[in-house]
Amino acid sequence: MKFVINDNDKRTVRRFLVQHKFSSSQLHNLKNKGGQIFVNHRQRHFNFGLKTGDEVLVVLSNEKPSDLIEPMRGPVDVIFEDDYLLVINKPPGIASLPAKARDGKTMANLVKAYLIAKNENSSIHLVTRLDRDTSGLMVFAKTSYAHSLLDQILHTEDFQKFYLAMIDGQINPKQGLIDLPIGIDPQAFYRRVIDYKNGKESKTLYKTVAHYPKASLLELKLLTGRTHQIRVHLSAIGYPIIGDDMYSGKKDQRISRQALHCYNLRIVHPVTKELLNLKAPLPKDMVILKGVLRGERNG
Structure with a gap:
């Protein structure tokens, strides 16, 4: 650098x-x-x-890649790349990182193979992750130095994360702040719950960007970075994301996963100081769902 x-x-x-x-x-x-x-x-x-x-x-000295993440070839949809950052568009249905050593194909495995093919440092530095069934923008750093710089701005206005979610019904007010502490569900370690006693401060801004006859499209901005934050917050106020059976308690025939997509990142590049305004279009299943929601009738 x-x-x-x-x-x-x-x-x-x-x-x-x-x-x-x-x-x-x-x-x-x-x-x-x-x-x-x-x-x-x-x-x-x-x-x-x-x-x-x-x-x-x-x-920088060469970093020794971890053997726990095996390179696996596959498609990587690159939205932005330079010597410091790699921003990709993750499809739904694939995890960000292996849950345990050599646990099937994840975005980390695909990115490692992508970097090796380019003869670049293949140590994986995951800056932002997404749930398996959430799609959209993910950020990898190419070096430990870039990773540490990004970590320092991750929950500031220099690193803004915006999502799109589809919900049944119409939130009132149409925009606002959800400020509810999130903790681990004592009944199931992989779930999160609103926990006023032991939960961590969690804040999500939302606004309605489109109305359909019986549903809405929301834009959400994360002010904190808790596991499942948007999913838990929307469920807690009575508007779980369509398709999110973990937090709505029901399957949805209209889409096979939660209708949640990280569509926009606005990052002040930690080295060049350039403002990166990166976007990923809605994936096909959410485009189809939008058409279904538009066509549904009231009553």
């Missing part, structure tokens, strides 16, 4: 890297595990003095 020194930057390589949020372990790896630092195309050490206008190139 490349940097240009400006007037406000620290004046030694080590202090500059710390200023730019390299962790102690990343600095250790740079020094002791094959990393390299070039200033104006000449290799330098941590104590080298910097001046305004210097060009700094940091070549």
Whole structure:
């Protein structure tokens, strides 16, 4: 990764890297595990003095990929990619990560094979994950450094996540904030519940973007990042997502999974500072469901 020194930057390589949020372990790896630092195309050490206008190139040491995630070939729908980030559009019906070692094909397995085919670092750094039956945008970092930078902005206005969900009925008011703490269901570890005693603060903004005769399309913005947050919140206020049998308690003939899609990410790139406004179109099953909902009659 490349940097240009400006007037406000620290004046030694080590202090500059710390200023730019390299962790102690990343600095250790740079020094002791094959990393390299070039200033104006000449290799330098941590104590080298910097001046305004210097060009700094940091070549990270190779990361050893985990054997727990096996590369598996398959389609990867890339929405955005550079030296730091990979943003993909996940289809429904595939998990983000293996639940245990070598647990079938997941997006992590597919992304690892994708990176290997490009001769890139194939260590998996998952920044955002989606439930198996939720579709849409997922973010992977390409290095531990990019991962740590993204983690620092993950639940701030520099990293905004927007979803589309389809529900039966019409929420009143049409937009608002759901502020209900979420905890683990004591009866089933994989479920989440509203838990006022032990739950973690959880906030979801919602607004209605379309009405159908007996249903609605909502846009939701996550302000926190709890497991199943949107699903639990909408169920708690009486409007579970269509197809979400875990939280609605019923199967739906109109779609075979919860009608939930991460359609938009707005990220201030942690290195280039560019605003990324990334979108993924509604998948086919939700487009079909929208047509069904439009055609349903009241009464």
